Amino acid sequence: MTRYQADGNTSYGNSIQINGPVHGNVGLATDLQPSFFKTSNYESYKNINPERVPETCVWFLEHPTFQKWKASSGDDLLWLSADPGCGKSVLSQALIDEKLVGAESVTLCYFFFKDNDEQNNTAKALCALLHQLFWAHEGLLQKHIASAVKKCGQALKNNFEELWQIFISAATNPSAGGVICILDALDECQESDRNVLIAHLERFYSRSVDKSKRGSKLKFLVTSRPYNEIERGFSRLIQSIPTIRLAREEESEKISHEIGIVIEAKVKDIAEKRGLREDVRSSLQRRLCEIPNRTYLWLHLTLDQVEKAIGKTQKKLFNIIDTLPRTVEEAYEKILARCVQEEARRVLHIIVASQRPLTLSEIDVALEIELDSTCYEDLDSEGAGDRKGYIRESCGLFIIVVDSRVYLIHQTAREFLVRKKNEMSAPQGWRHSVDLQEAHRVLSMKCIIYLLFRELQEYRVPTDADAPSSDMRSEVQAYSKEHAFLDYSAKHWISHVQEAHVDSPDWVYKTAKLCDIGDGSSCAWFRIYSSLYYLRHSPDRSKRPALYWAVMFGLINETKYLLKSDLDSVVQGGYFQNTLQAAAENRDRGKELVTLLLEHRGDRFKITEELVRAAALNDECGREIMALLLEQRAGRFEISAGLVAKIARFFDQRVMALLLEQRGDEVKITEEVVRAAAGNGIYGREVMALLLEQRGDEVKITEEVVRRAAGNDKYGREVMALLLEQRGDEIKITKEVVRAAAENWHSRKEVMALLLEQQADRFEISAGLVAEIARSFDQKAMTLLLEQRGDEVKITEEVVRAAAGNDKIWERSNGASP
Known part of the structure; x- marks a missing residue:
């Protein structure tokens, strides 16, 4: 799955933000409803699993560790790890449906992960938890999401960090009472999302704030396979959180x-x-x-x-x-051996490659699409009812149908089928017989052929001039429901093409044709695709060339094809500059795309602040892209204070060193640049050290620079330590600096302790400064202040009021690090 970010909005999947605000209109906070967070059929995901047989799961329900977690009156975390097929999901369903985890008054929220695009990301999981929480406590809704909706709009639904903060804030609100969250099969969540979620769980439960002062009762129960990487993620908590390991030997x-x-x-x-x-x-x-x-x-x-x-x-x-059969794999082999081989392979290739569970109607259409299909009349569809019987006859127990959606019986069934890289399939057997790239090729071709159907190509979405945006969305949704395979093809053809790596000229021509959508406003498949991520086309309504879209979608072969065939139209109207910017934003294939564009039209662009910003937002390969641009096209940088500041703010010392090496005589180290380096949340210390070493005479340490360092969320202590070591005599600690440190949830205490221990004589003592420390820090900070400057500190009424409100500050910081 690809992740893109632009204009401050992050989206998951094959998603895009096209130089414009989010799609749709979120009304005032008073209009918000819990349904805002209903982004998945999470109830169905749970109900796929069979009910437990009476008197089973007792080993877990009576386990002392579970009983201790269940009886806990505060925040707690329970991690259950078990091998495949041991009944983890059946247990999770029983805990939810039979309410076996706590008192009736507890709010129970859940999400079942699965290895498909609908169930394998944490944003969908958090939306499901929030929907259940706000449905039970609607009074919390306005209080906790209004500012986030105003900030992010519909894109909030894909923004994990914002969703996490909302959930922690709402779930630990005293009026929420006890809240229990069950997250099943965390191992099936995509790895990058899973690692981030584990880090946030670890941070929440390991913070050093005294739990008894918070009064919240937020519990998580997480199940997964016993993967080493998950255990490593929980390693710092492994001694303090209850851990149940279901292993046969135990x-x-x-x-x-x-x-x-x-x-x-x-x-x-x-x-x-x-x-x-x-x-x-x-x-x-x-x-x-x-x-x-x-x-x-x-x-x-x-x-x-x-x-x-x-x-x-x-x-x-x-x-x-x-x-x-004595093993699950032997059982799978026997089930499929009884099937009609050719028919089973047709079905299984589609199901294995699908990015989400297909409906019976969708798979009915997909199975009938052939290479020469050009319209609906060419399809010999059977209908959902008959197709269900066909699938059961073709695949036996290997496939289950729940709520008209088609699933493999278990995650191990997919692992049994899919061939590992560079592995030969078993002779005359089903184990590892499906090549995943080939499965993606099959499904990508079906999606492409379908989207090129005559009826779909002739249909045009009404433009803004014809109807209000809400009416257009309704019409597109209605049209999509009338055409069973349209929603899936529109949303997922790009990912299938990316995974299939098809470079056949005939197919590249077809996919390039799908990229020829102008501004996207009247293209049905694009409107469906973009609605998934709550995005919209640019307010600039002018037509964009197919190359721009091929790059936006991360399609390498199509980009090569279009560069060779249509160069002249590409460079008109500044679109090459926009296309290069789109390439710089692409996380998975950005460097490859930028390289292609430079090779074919490197003389047609300039490196502007907007291009640097695009690369800066690319946290996967943005640094490599900037290094590539500096190494190959340093002469085309439009040097300005803003551009240099963006490099100092978002990139590492290697990129800054390249800029100074290539264009150093034109680079001015202004206060804006120094502020940016001080606020660099990953490489701040290294970039600041480079500037001090190479251009120290230009580096001015102003109050704003110190404030930025104090507020540096992750590396504030390191940046501040460097400044104190090299330029400590220029640093003054004002009320604003203390306030910046107070708002730094990740390293607030470390920054303040460093300042008080090394620079106490440079604090500008005032009632406001003392009150800020009393309000925002612990007793250690106040003790250090009194020890160092006690004769100047006055304990005014303002200071006493600030200290009295200190616990409330800590309660509001539940989701943050100490």
Whole structure:
């Protein structure tokens, strides 16, 4: 999945921000409803799982660690790790549906992760949690989201950092009472999102603020496979948070007993359905219980074979049991071996590559699209009902259909099918037989052919001049519902093309044709695509060339094709500059795209502040892009204080060193540049050290520079230490500096302790400054101030009032680091 960011808005997926504000109109805070956060069918994700058999999951429910977590009266975190097929998701569903985690008054929120675009990102998860929280406590809604909606609009739904702050703030509000969040299958969340979520959970639960002062009761229960990277993420908490590990060597006896209970219940059901004698039922149950290394998933897969077996005698059934697969992978192989191979592969290629679960109607259309299809009349669709039967006949138990959506039976089924890189598939078997790139090629071609259907190409969305934006959105939504495969194709064809790496001229021509959408306003697929990310086309309504869109979408082969075939139209009207800026913003393929553009038209552009800003917002490869531009095109930089400041603010010392080396005689180190370096949240110390070393005579340490260093969220202490070491005699600590440090939630205490220990004599003592310290810092900071400058400190009424309100400040900082 690709992530793009522009104009301060971050979006996940193949999303874009095109030099304009967010799409749609969020009204005043008074118009907001909990449904604002209903961005997924999270209820359906839970209900995919079967209900637990009575008397199972007891090993967990009675576990002392779970009981301790359940009884905890404050914030708490529980991490359950277990191998695949051990029933984690069934347990999570039972905890929710049967309300087994706490008192009736507790607000229970949940999200089930899955390895698809609808369920594998943390923004969707947080939106689901917020929807459930605000549905239960609607009074919290206006208070906690108004400012964020005003700031981000609809793009808030994709902004993890803002969503996290809203959730922590609302869930720890005293009026929320107890809040419990269950996050199932965290291992199936995409890795980058997962790491960020774990870091925020770790930060929330490890902060040093005394929990008893906060009064909040926010608990998380997280389940996952026992992956090393997840354990490393929780490593700093591993000693202080309760951790349950479901491993056979630790819980084998209890798990075996509970699987025995399930076998008894299922065999009884089979016996009743088939009319088996009691002695046959008893013998069948006993023989199944003798099979070693059983899991719930294995049991589900194998009992189906017993139920469908021919014969009712003990001997016939025992023969069936003797041939049952002993592992889940053997069970998968047997299920698919009974299928019609060609039909099963057609279906499974589509399901494995799909970015979200397809509906029956969508897969019905997809299966009928052929290379020569040009319109709806060419499709021989069966309809959702008949297609459901076809899928079951084609794939057996390997596929399940829930709420008209088609799923693989388990995540392990996908792992069983998909071939690992550079691995040969098993001879005449299904294990690792699906090449994922080939599956993406199949689905990308179906999406492209569909979007080029005559009917879809002829349809035009009404423009703003024809109808209000709300009417246009409604019309596009209605049109999409009438055309089953349109929503999926529009939103995901780009990712399939990227993953398929198809470079055939015929197909590159077709995909390049899809990029020829002008300003995007009247293109149905683009309006659907952009609505997913709450974005809109530029208010500049002029037509954009196909190359611009190919670059925006990160399509390498299409960019090459268009550069070779249509150069003249590309460079007209400054669009090459815009196209280069779009390339600089692309996180996954930005460097490759910029390189292509420089090779073909490197003489047609200038490096402006806007281009530098685009690269700055690219936190994946922005530094590499800037280094590339400086190494190859340093002479085309438009040197200005603003451009130099942006480099100092967003890039590392290597980029700044290249700029000074290539154009140093034109670079002026103004106060704006020094302020920017002091506020650089990642490389501030290194950039400031470089400036002091190479251009120290130009570096002026003003109050604003010190304030920026004190407020540097992540590296404020390091930047401040450098300034104190090299230019301490120029630093004065004013009320504004103290306030900046107070607002620095990540390193506030470290910055203030450093200033008081090394620079106490340079504090400008005033009632306002003392009050700010009393209001915003702990007793250590005040003690240091009194020790160093106590004879000048006056404890005024303002100071006493500030100290009295200090606990409230800490309560509001629940989501931040100490």
